[in-house]
Amino acid sequence: MARRQVTDVAAPGLDGSRSKSQQAYHWLKERIANQEFTPGYRLVLAAIATELDMSVVPVREAIRQLEAEGLVTFTRNVGAQVSMIDDTQYRQSMQALAILEGAATALAAPRLTTADVRRAREVNALMIDTLDHFDPRAFTALNQKFHSILFAPCANPRMLELVNAEWGRLGHLRESTFSFVPGRAQESVREHENIVHLIETGAALTDIERAARHHRSATLDAYLTHEHPDEALGLTAPRPEATHE
Numbered sequence: 001m002a003r004r005q006v007t008d009v010a011a012p013g014l015d016g017s018r019s020k021s022q023q024a025y026h027w028l029k030e031r032i033a034n035q036e037f038t039p040g041y042r043l044v045l046a047a048i049a050t051e052l053d054m055s056v057v058p059v060r061e062a063i064r065q066l067e068a069e070g071l072v073t074f075t076r077n078v079g080a081q082v083s084m085i086d087d088t089q090y091r092q093s094m095q096a097l098a099i100l101e102g103a104a105t106a107l108a109a110p111r112l113t114t115a116d117v118r119r120a121r122e123v124n125a126l127m128i129d130t131l132d133h134f135d136p137r138a139f140t141a142l143n144q145k146f147h148s149i150l151f152a153p154c155a156n157p158r159m160l161e162l163v164n165a166e167w168g169r170l171g172h173l174r175e176s177t178f179s180f181v182p183g184r185a186q187e188s189v190r191e192h193e194n195i196v197h198l199i200e201t202g203a204a205l206t207d208i209e210r211a212a213r214h215h216r217s218a219t220l221d222a223y224l225t226h227e228h229p230d231e232a233l234g235l236t237a238p239r240p241e242a243t244h245e
Contacts, residue, residue, distance in 0.1 A: 020054045024062035027052060032071055032082055033171040043072065043080040069165050087227070090170070094220040097166040102213030104151040104159045105195070106205040111153035117200055120149045124192045131185060136176035139185055143178075146192060150199070150212075177223050184222040191215045 018026070028048070031037045043063060045056045052059065063080050066072040070093075073083045083089075123146040130139050144167060154160050178185050195215065198208045 020052075020058035021061035021065075024048065024052055024054065024059045025065050028062055028066060029071065029168060032066070033168065037082050039082050039084045041082045042078075043082065045080070070169055091220065091224070093166050093169045094216060094223075097163065097170070098213045098216035098220070100159065100163045100166060101147065101151060101216060102209045104154040104156070104163050105147075105212040106209035107156060107159065108151050108154040109199045109205060109208050111155065112150065112199060116149055116153070117196060120146055120192075120196055123149065124189055124196070127185075127189050127192070131189075134178075134182055134185065136179040136182065139178050140176040143188070150195065177219055181219075181222040181226050184219055187222075188215070188219065191218070 028037070028043070037043070045059050045063070049056045049059045063072055063074075067074055067080070070089060071083055072080050074080050123142055127139060127142045127146065130142070151160070151163060154163075178188075191211070192215075195208065195211050198211055
């Protein structure tokens with residue numbers, strides 16, 4: 001793949017409240033998510049450091065953080081590259097997110113306000129409005145906003161960090177799952193309403209977690225059935241809990 005010049009990208013407006021390594025991290029991550037830096041794109045530390053007007057040390061730290069998140073790979077004699085898209089990684093991220101986001105949504109439920117629930121419903125209504133003239137990217141952006149409203153009040157910062165990391169990874173692996181399975185969108189908005197209803201009526205946290213987890217797993221199932229029908233069966237179904245005699 002031909003290497004693009006980093007200097008082709010407009011100079012970023014860096015946030016002085018962040019450390020330099022975090023500035024570099026967010027700058028790189030945004031360009032990976034927006035696919036300005038596409039899979040296989042080489043990340044040359046010196047060029048990036050020059051673009052950001054900083055030394056290579058914070059850039060190296062940022063790339064290590066992105067490597068830990070799976071967005072960047074480092075190969076000897078090649079250097080750092082934006083990770084290639086892999087269906088296995090997509091499946092693993094969706095499975096992880098089903099568990100993490102389900103738990104975060106349940107933990108956040110008691111802390112959601114009436115205004116939060118109203119905002120979630122408003123976003124879901126916007127998603128319904130897009131169905132007649134379906135735009136997968138716009139639908140996906142609203143979908144992330146909807147779920148963010150529901151899990152944001154989670155009191156466990158580590159849980160939120162993991163959920164947001166998986167959302168970021170998904171943005172790199174798939175611009176929009178709904179591009180592959182647009183029919184899933186109608187089922188998705190109905191499931192959104194069910195999750196909101198459970199929260200609003202004070203349902204048991206286990207029921208909220210189960211509904212949120214099933215919602216994420218159902219999207220993965222739809223994708224696998226469409227793209228890999230021979231592999232789809234049983235890949236995302238939860239295993240029965242072990243019994244101890």
